[in-house]
Amino acid sequence: MPDLPLDQVRTLLAVVDEGTFDAAAAALHVTPSAVSQRVKALEQRTGRVLLLRTKPVRPTESGEIVVRFARQLARLERDTRAELGMSGAGEPTRVTVAVNADSLATWFLPALTRVPQEPPLCFELHREDETRTAELLREGLVMAAVTSSPEPVTGCSVRALGTMRYLAAASPEFAARHLDDGPLPETLTRAPVMSFDRSDDLQDAFVRGLRRGAGGASPVRHAVPTSEGFVAAVVSGFGWGMVPEVQADALLRTGRLVSLSPDRPLDVPLHWQQWKLDSPALAAVADAVAATAAEALRA
DSSP states (O other): OTTSOHHHHHHHHHHHHHSSHHHHHHHHTSOHHHHHHHHHHHHHHHTSOOEEOOSSOEEOHHHHHHHHHHHHHHHHHHHHHHHTTOSOTTOOEEEEEEEOHHHHHHTHHHHHTTSOOSSOEEEEEEEOOTTTHHHHHHTTSOSEEEESOOSOOTTEEEEEEEEEEEEEEEOHHHHHHHSSSSOHHHHTTTSOEEESSTTOOHHHHHHHHHTTTOOOSOSOEEEOOSHHHHHHHHHHTSOBEEEEHHHHHHHHHTTSSEESOTTOOEEEEEEEEEEOOOOHHHHHHHHHHHHHHHHHSBO
């Protein structure tokens, strides 16, 4: 996009980040009229509507492309300034990553400890379901993401990390109370079930697998939106759920959980997607994530 004026591109990004034209004007130290004129000029140049004038404003699909370009441009500028020694003393490089809750609770944070801290880095993590982290990449809100999608977002590269295995599990008391009065494919359609949030489909996918595509888990379901809280709720007997193997192993060995169908795990492949940028900081994070995933996930 060599013919896109950089002041207009930066202005569009400021409007999206600040939420309103007035707030963007204050951040850029210009008048709201100047902000409006720059955005209109950029829309005329691209021939596209880039912003929905809501409160807060939202980028259109075309606007997301320009916003992503603006964020990548800002990242390249910061990296260049750092290499030239023009950064402020000790100013850290910020790396934004979207990651699913189960990875965040198990192997992802240890991966970040392997990233060299010289020059200093500052991590900003966005927790999102692995089926939706790619959306944050597409919107330009993060530089990289752990995602279940092998299809690269436009402008991004992708590499396989491995497979996270989930086991259907419940407390022994819960299993005796709810799951001993019939075949498992039938009892699971009635027994209370745990879910992470409304977009969590793992439990339903497991039941559909048992029932050859028919139905899903019980409508009686409890939602706990943290990985650790989800496992604790299963152990406490609120419902059965799909527990990451790495979290379930010790609980199964001590008898606090029982596996409902040991021969039918559910495997979720994970991938690393990142902007196609020559960024030393991003490359270092990617290498550390790939190395840790190779140790923690199934091949």
